Amino acid sequence: MPTLVMAGKAPHKIADGALKKKAWTFLEKLQEDDTTPGLHIEPINGSRDPRVRTGRVDEFWRAVLFKLTGQGDTHYVFHGIWAHDDAIAVAMKVTLKQNPINGMPVIEEIAVPEPTPAPIPTPAGPTADTTPVPPRPVEEDLAQDGAPTPTLVALGYSRDDLVQRLGLPEALADAALAVATEDDLLTLAAEHDGWIGLVLVDLGSGEPVESIIERLDLTPEPTTGDADEDLVRALRRPAARTTFAFIEGQEELRRVIEADDFEAWRVFLHPEQRRYVDQRTNGPFRVSGGAGTGKTVVLVHRARALAARDPHARIVLTTYTTNLADALRDQVRRLDPSVPLVELGAPGIHVTGVDALARAVVRRAPGPALDAAQTAVLGESRSHPNQRTPHARWRAVLDHVATSLPATVANESFLKDEYDLVVLPSGVTTLEEYLRVRRTGRGVALDRASRTEMWRLLQEYRTQARLDGSLDFAEAGVVAAAYLKGTPGHPGAQLADHVLVDEGQDLTPAHWKLLRALAPSGPDDLFIAEDSHQRIYGHRTPLKRLGVNIVGRSRRLTLNYRTTAQNLRWALAQLDGVEWVDLEGEQEQTGYRSARTGPPPEVVHTASLSEELAVVVDRVQSWLPTTEDPGTVAVLVPDRQQRDRVAQALADAGVPAHPVDRERPPAKKVAVMTRHRAKGTEFSKVLLTDVGWTAPWEVQRLAAMDAAEREDAEQRNRSVLYVAATRARDELVVVTR
Known part of the structure; x- marks a missing residue:
């Protein structure tokens, strides 16, 4: 049975709903048996790439694919669907090959050359100087008098770095070296799918070329002598899988078809994230990273990978709150509905809040x-x-x-x-x-x-x-x-083989003692995701004091996929001036960067509660006409009292709003919730209220604390603001009073 590989944004080239169904029917038959009558998988005479094939979707539409026979199996790389004549034209000029510098697979369209007209004779004269002129370095052309130095040039990168070492196309390298600001570079990166976009983001943050090559694994693998096998191996490399997605088997394809969801087939993983999904560990392992860096994505994928590796494994996936546990459960179901979600102690994945876990054990x-x-x-x-x-x-x-x-x-x-x-x-x-x-x-x-x-x-x-x-x-x-663990006369109990922990920074010593005892010490026993900058509940407690030794087994994610660079800068500024300590007891750094760009956050100053409510209502009303779903808008407030005030003000103005408590934010209504409750959520547009204002009861509570406790509480308040600001994907408005 052939393996199907989806290339880049191929599904998005199929916009019509009726065509989508025909496309998936074609792909299902192809994956089941590529010799099925009616598919008409055919080579194209005179094509640039002998691997290219077309297939019959219906009388009008044809698919363009590449057929690979490496590693003993047949693979079809799906490029897209076009009208019959257009599909033939595309198939004539499209190629699938490996980048000569880094070995990444790439699909290119090579223009078919027009016939060359006969040369026109020229009168005899002095012989022209045909000595080739060496090209001027692009950096020299860009260094014009009075013009600002382009961002990559200012960071010390050369054209050779981008082309000869990283493997970027020459035209793109020149465009990148001409970009004036980091935000413009992010805009350019957003136009390019997969590893190329990731390279541009890393360049914008000043990463050394060697680090980029290592992080994205951009070193070519040795060839096998079989070009098709080399391509299949290249397609499976972590960086390549940001562009090419493998649909492993009929069941996975059927899920996508039945859901009619063109996004379901492709769950993005950065090459560094994929490394931690598949990595075997000898003891507890910690992955840290700021908000939006994909720690939870790693955990969900890792839980699924452990279950696939050993169907008898008992896996516990846990986090601090019930709401976050519900979100984890949803993500596991969406990633792979075939993975069994089970009760504690049974083979499969048990998803739960950590306090509910303790209750279940007791x-x-x-x-x-x-x-x-x-x-x-x-x-x-x-x-x-x-x-x-x-x-x-x-x-x-x-x-x-x-x-x-x-x-x-x-x-x-x-x-x-x-x-x-x-x-x-x-x-x-x-x-x-x-x-x-x-x-x-x-x-x-x-x-x-x-x-x-x-x-x-x-x-x-x-x-x-x-x-x-x-x-x-x-x-x-x-x-x-x-x-x-067991007590004298009562042997211990083993209820899990692998434990995966999200939001580790919020857990208490009692939680850690439970989790350490839940799975026996050994390979892949504990895998922890945490961000000290998001510590809004727990206390700073180095894990080594609780029997969880992660020294030397800790890595950090730094690329934010959710929040725009502009919003991330504002959020990180709320953390300045305070020392942050991670679960190893070491000082935590920021240094996060974003893969996205957008408008800068807007800060609105108000003098009273009534003025603040008026600003909230006005801004939310201005967003709704351009928003398909009001559920992508949120107002985040400091406490429940403010939540109810804001929700009522919006309701009085006719805005569909819902004050969120323990339930999930509803669709089709603006979510109004506390900043604490917002953890684990994300919205397109976010409005923060009461920034810089402290309620009288909170002032009184802080005053009653000793200095050390007060400092810790104030640091957590910074974390709450950082968490709230990073819920915004696109637009952020901050209202102060």
């Missing part, structure tokens, strides 16, 4: 083993471990127990963090253990007397929880981890 634990696990980490067993302790319990503790501790530590936030970050991860169950435990990273030192007083409050929390028998979320995590 529920399935046998009573005696669960009691032993609770006693090991809490010093006691709770009667209703599947019941969650209410969030107000810490407030109840402070109301019930008088303390001499200052308000900067005797508050709900500090007590909860002390319990979650120090007591639970260390398995502290007595005052003596608490007096000895290290409190690394807590910022506020506690002497012996203060620790003793603190322990009274922590013990009261456990006492109240014991009375109703509940576990809080962090307690459930460490109890689940203890059960999985």
Whole structure:
């Protein structure tokens, strides 16, 4: 059965709906059996490329393809569909070959030369000087007096770099070297599909040529002596697959046909991303990267690849919130509906939020083993471990127990963090253990007397929880981890072979202890995606303290595919002036770049809430006439109170808007949601409100914190703004007051 390869933007050349159905019917028959009567797969006499074929779609339309017989199989590279005579003309001049510099496959159209007229005799005269004149370097032609230096020339690139080392076409290299600004270069890159566009983006960021070659794997492979086999191998290279997509089997093609979705066949992966999808790891591995760099795409593809590699593998794909887990589940289904989505412990992929994961482990634990696990980490067993302790319990503790501790530590936030970050991860169950435990990273030192007083409050929390028998979320995590690892007399349980984690920067120590215990240590056990700049929930906790060693097994993605370069610059500016620490405890850098360009963000200053609401309504109303789906527009606000105000103002103005809570943003309505809730979403147009304004209750909350906690909270507020700004694909408006 032949393998079908879709070339570049070939499906987009088929605009008519009726023709689409005919095209897919043709492709389905071709992939099933290329000798099927009626397909008429035929060579073209006198064509530039002997591999070219045409096929009969119907009486009027014909497909243009290339037939390759390398690697023992037949491959058809689908170039497009044209009217009969046009298809023949295209087939006559089109070629599929390898770039001589980097080995990338490329489809070119070579013009058929017109007949050369006979030369006209010239009178005899002095012999003309036919000595060839060497071409002037294009950089010299571009260096005109008074003109700004083109961006690539200013970055030190030469024509030889672009043509002889990277393999760009000469005309494109000249055009790139003439571009005045980075934004103009991004515009040029957007006009070119696949590896060529990626090279232009990397050049615009000043990447060394050697780094670009390595990142995109632009080094030719050794030839085999079989030109067709060399081409098939080239088509499968990571950089080539940004342009050429393999449709592996009838089932995959049928999914595309039934969905009538021309985008479903092609899920973009940067060559660097594809490397991490397929890479085998000996222990935990971390891939980091800014918003929009494709970390989640890597996780979803990797989960599918692990399932395909071993159908018996138990794979857990998890993240911080239920909403994000739902989004992951949708992406897995869209990528490959044939992959089984299963319950915890079954072969296939189990997608869940990390707290729901802890709850599932606790529920399935046998009573005696669960009691032993609770006693090991809490010093006691709770009667209703599947019941969650209410969030107000810490407030109840402070109301019930008088303390001499200052308000900067005797508050709900500090007590909860002390319990979650120090007591639970260390398995502290007595005052003596608490007096000895290290409190690394807590910022506020506690002497012996203060620790003793603190322990009274922590013990009261456990006492109240014991009375109703509940576990809080962090307690459930460490109890689940203890059960999985095993306790004296109770062997551990193994419920997963591979664990993939999204939004790792937001997870707590209890979460990490659970995830480390979920899969046995070994190859491909833990794969983590994180971005310290998007840490809006969790605390900075180096993983090596929790038994997750990723030192030397960490890589970084830097190319943003979602946000325009202009919007990304504004978002990154919100991170300036603060030190960011990753999950290895090392300083994190930014250095992200975008593959897209667009209008600069607009900043609108307002003096009052009423003026701000008027600006929001006016701007959203101005967007809707040019927007096919109002669901591609979002207003992101700091809190629920503001969300409801904005949603009401839009509704009063007749704008179809929806205040989003835990549900997914609806289609056909403008989404109004908090900045926190916006994580994991994206929209064409985004409006941020109340930027630079802090609610009175938030001012009061920050004032009650000690200096270290306040600094951490303010840093997270920067992260929230960065996350919100990077939800915008195209247009960003920032409203301040």
